[in-house]
Amino acid sequence: MIYADNAATTKMSxxxxxxxxxxxRNTYGNPSSLYEVGQRAKEVLEDARDEIIKAIGADNFxxxxxxxxxxxxxxxxxxxxxxxxRAAGKMHIISSAFEHHAILHTLxxxxxxxxxxxxxxxxxxxxxxxxxxxxxxxxxxxxxxxxYANNEIxxxxxxxxIGAICRAxxxxxxxxxxxxxxxxxxxVKDDNIDMLSASAHKFHGPKGTGxxxxxxxxxxxxLIEGGAQERGKRAGTENVPGIRATAVALKDAIAHxxxxxxxxxxxxxxxxxxxxxxxxxxxxxxxxxxxxxxxNFCFEGIEGESLLLLLDDKGIQASSGSACxxxxxxxxxxxxxxxxxxxxxxxxxxxxxxxxISDEDxxxxxxxxxxxxxxxxxxxxxxxxxxxxKKEFIL
Amino acid sequence: xxxxxxxxxxHFRNPRNVGVIEDAxxxxxxxxxxxxxxxxxxxxxxxxxxEDVKFETFGCGSAIASSSMATxxxxxxxxxxxxxxxxxxxxxxxxxxxxxxMHCSVLAEEAIKSALEDYEKRKSxxxx
Numbered sequence: 001m002i003y004a005d006n007a008a009t010t011k012m013s014x015x016x017x018x019x020x021x022x023x024x025r026n027t028y029g030n031p032s033s034l035y036e037v038g039q040r041a042k043e044v045l046e047d048a049r050d051e052i053i054k055a056i057g058a059d060n061f062x063x064x065x066x067x068x069x070x071x072x073x074x075x076x077x078x079x080x081x082x083x084x085x086r087a088a089g090k091m092h093i094i095s096s097a098f099e100h101h102a103i104l105h106t107l108x109x110x111x112x113x114x115x116x117x118x119x120x121x122x123x124x125x126x127x128x129x130x131x132x133x134x135x136x137x138x139x140x141x142x143x144x145x146x147x148y149a150n151n152e153i154x155x156x157x158x159x160x161x162i163g164a165i166c167r168a169x170x171x172x173x174x175x176x177x178x179x180x181x182x183x184x185x186x187x188v189k190d191d192n193i194d195m196l197s198a199s200a201h202k203f204h205g206p207k208g209t210g211x212x213x214x215x216x217x218x219x220x221x222x223l224i225e226g227g228a229q230e231r232g233k234r235a236g237t238e239n240v241p242g243i244r245a246t247a248v249a250l251k252d253a254i255a256h257x258x259x260x261x262x263x264x265x266x267x268x269x270x271x272x273x274x275x276x277x278x279x280x281x282x283x284x285x286x287x288x289x290x291x292x293x294x295x296n297f298c299f300e301g302i303e304g305e306s307l308l309l310l311l312d313d314k315g316i317q318a319s320s321g322s323a324c325x326x327x328x329x330x331x332x333x334x335x336x337x338x339x340x341x342x343x344x345x346x347x348x349x350x351x352x353x354x355x356x357i358s359d360e361d362x363x364x365x366x367x368x369x370x371x372x373x374x375x376x377x378x379x380x381x382x383x384x385x386x387x388x389x390k391k392e393f394i395l
Numbered sequence: 396x397x398x399x400x401x402x403x404x405x406h407f408r409n410p411r412n413v414g415v416i417e418d419a420x421x422x423x424x425x426x427x428x429x430x431x432x433x434x435x436x437x438x439x440x441x442x443x444x445x446e447d448v449k450f451e452t453f454g455c456g457s458a459i460a461s462s463s464m465a466t467x468x469x470x471x472x473x474x475x476x477x478x479x480x481x482x483x484x485x486x487x488x489x490x491x492x493x494x495x496x497m498h499c500s501v502l503a504e505e506a507i508k509s510a511l512e513d514y515e516k517r518k519s520x521x522x523x
Contacts, residue, residue, distance in 0.1 A: 303432065305455035309407060324455030327495050329430040346431045346453075379413045380453040381424060381435040 001315045002361045006202075006293055007151055007179060007352035008319055012245070013204040015252055020206060020245035031238055032229065041240045048247035055250045056196065057187035058213055065212045065220065065230045066243050070178035070199030071102035073212035076223050076234070077174045077195040078106045078145065080214065082115060083221040084172065085142025092141045096120045096128050096157075097337040099147055100176055102197075104333075107145075120146075126155035126285035126338045134165045143172045148180035148196075152321055152334040152350055153285030154294025156184065163192025172218070178202055178210075182253030183291055184261075188213055200242065204354075205249030209242035260355040264292040267353055267362050271295045274366030278373055280386070282395045284335060284348065295351040296321075298340060300395045301383030302347045302376040310372045316365055321348040343382065344394055399456060400490035406460035411467050414449045420517060423509025427502055432458045434506040436466070440514055443474045450506070457489075457496040458503075464488050465503035480507060 003011065012020075023044060029037035031045050049064050058064065067073045078093075085091060095107055097119045107117050118136045120128050128146055137144070144166050149156045159175055166173035174195035180186050182203025188196055195218070199210040214220050226235035253260075272283060272295055280300040299307070304322025311318055319325075321332025323346055335345035351365065377383040385391040399407070421438035432454030439447035448470050450462040465485050469477045482500035486492045492500060 301453065303454050303458075306407070306459060309404075309456045313408065322455070323430045324432070324458070329427075329495070329498075331431070342431050379410070379451045381433050381451040382453045384415075384451060 002365060003317050004351040004353050005317045005319050006354045009201045010204045012206060013249055013252055016205050016245040016249040019248040020241045023241040023244045031240060044244050045238055045240055048243045051247035051251050052211060055254055056213060057189045060216050063213055063216055065234050066238060067210045067212055067234060068208055069210035070197050073197035073210050074102035074176055075106050076212050077197055079223060080221045081143035081172045082110050084219060090140045090142035091115045092138050093117045094133060094136045094141060094144045096122050096146050098122050098150055098334040100151055103145060103176055122337050124339050126150060126153045127289060128157050130158045130161035130165060133162050137169050137171055141171050143174060145174040148175045148177035149291050150334060151179050152332055153296045154291035155285040156289050160191045167192045179291060182250055194218060200246035200249060203249050203253045205246045206242045209239055209246045261292050263355045264353060267357055268293060268295055270362050271351060275369060278370055280393055280395045284338060293353045297349050298344045298395060299347045299373050300344055300393060301380045301386055302373055304346060304348050306376055307349055307372055311368060314368045316368055319350040322346050402490045403457055403460040406463040407456040410459055410463040412449050416447055416449050421510040421514030423506050423513055425502055425505040425509050427498055432502060434462050434502045436506040436510040438510045438514060445469050445472055445477055457492050458499040460489055461485055461499045461503040465507060469507060480504060
């Protein structure tokens with residue numbers, strides 16, 4: 001089996017599993033309890049927070065709120081900015097067309113509550129332009145929220161530049177860094193980030209755990225009421241084992257980032273070169289400004305779900321932005337945002353690899369994809385029309 | 396639980412009646428405007444019986460399986476029976492489809508209906 005869907009989720013690292021089970025067995029107390037096993041759990045919790053502060057370049061324990069994951073962190077960040085904006089009479093938000101749905105759906109809700117949202121174009125290369133962010137900022141803008149790296153096509157946004165612009169203009173800047181943290185260097189200070197969302201299961205940590213960074217001095221709104229945990233900003237007994245494993249996984253990911261980056265990038269580039277040999281195919285998103293493990297292609301004349309099922313039969317786990325895999329009949333909003341037409345977006349494939357993939361695996365994937373694409377094209381009426389010249393090739 | 400029934404996977408992995416009939420006398424192509432899947436059916440009808448049928452499909456696993464199953468259900472059958480084929484019957488023969496994939500079976504029914512229409516049209520043109 002070749003697992004090539006690390007952007008969906010990652011396998012937990014042994015170190016994270018060990019840390020988690022150790023915590024479950026030995027530090028099972030409630031951090032709010034005054035007796036020893038509770039206080040030890042509190043210590044584990046605060047140590048984890050310290051690790052995370054260091055890992056992202058924050059400086060104060062008050063700046064990290066543990067959440068159930070990236071989606072909750074996104075929701076809380078947007079609510080926080082919206083409350084601050086509303087109080088100041090600033091009801092305009094800037095975002096991009098290809099954010100994660102945790103952002104887009106929350107923005108839709110805020111629009112219904114009277115906020116106005118500008119969705120910036122992400123262009124054919126899948127990159128937001130910092131000058132377009134600057135031009136979109138108005139006196140009533142309360143927030144700019146742009147993802148660090150896109151979850152489907154992996155393109156890395158000019159976060160530092162956008163952050164600097166927002167800082168200079170006095171506008172809050174949030175980034176959904178779920179795909180970036182643990183994979184590329186992220187530093188909230190250097191990047192001028194006011195709020196940042198992260199999710200542990202994207203960097204070999206556990207599912208159901210994440211965190212929100214909120215720069216000191218920003219008044220945080222909470223989504224969940226009911227207790228004094230996280231200084232009253234996120235009620236509910238803390239997921240101590242998950243939080244401990246998150247800190248261990250993140251520390252591990254950052255410690256090995258440089259060496260892993262070299263390994264993964266080389267394999268990614270080989271995958272891209274191999275898949276480019278398939279006629280009438282195209283890479284989605286800028287080829288270089290992308291996450292080290294992300295490969296995303298469109299193949300004309302085929303549909304992505306069939307491709308995934310046949311790759312699964314060959315032991316390869318991947319993902320697609322096809323309408324057929326979405327459950328909603330709509331193709332990926334990300335692929336549409338970079339200008340892929342419906343037919344072409346239908347035939348997309350995302351491979352997201354980690355450092356455990358071997359050179360043999362990479363060659364096996366390339367050959368398998370070539371074989372399956374050729375097979376599916378052999379009885380595709382669209383492909384027949386393209387080859388017969390009844391339809392024009394787009395790719 | 397798997398996404399699809401074993402029957403769907405069988406018809407998807409080993410689709411029956413795939414391809415083109417060069418001298419087909421009824422051809423129908425339909426598409427789902429929303430999801431983008433396209434299905435093309437080729438019929439060879441003689442003496443009001445579907446002597447041969449082939450299909451081409453651009454679509455997901457259940458679209459391919461639905462086309463394959465539908466062709467099996469009409470091959471060798473008199474037109475009176477073929478006209479009665481419903482998407483429900485196709486889905487049932489596949490041991491069911493997920494709710495959000497039922498439209499794939501609709502596409503199969505429509506592709507056959509469209510091919511039959513083409514056949515009737517050609518027939519009336521030949522007679523006139």
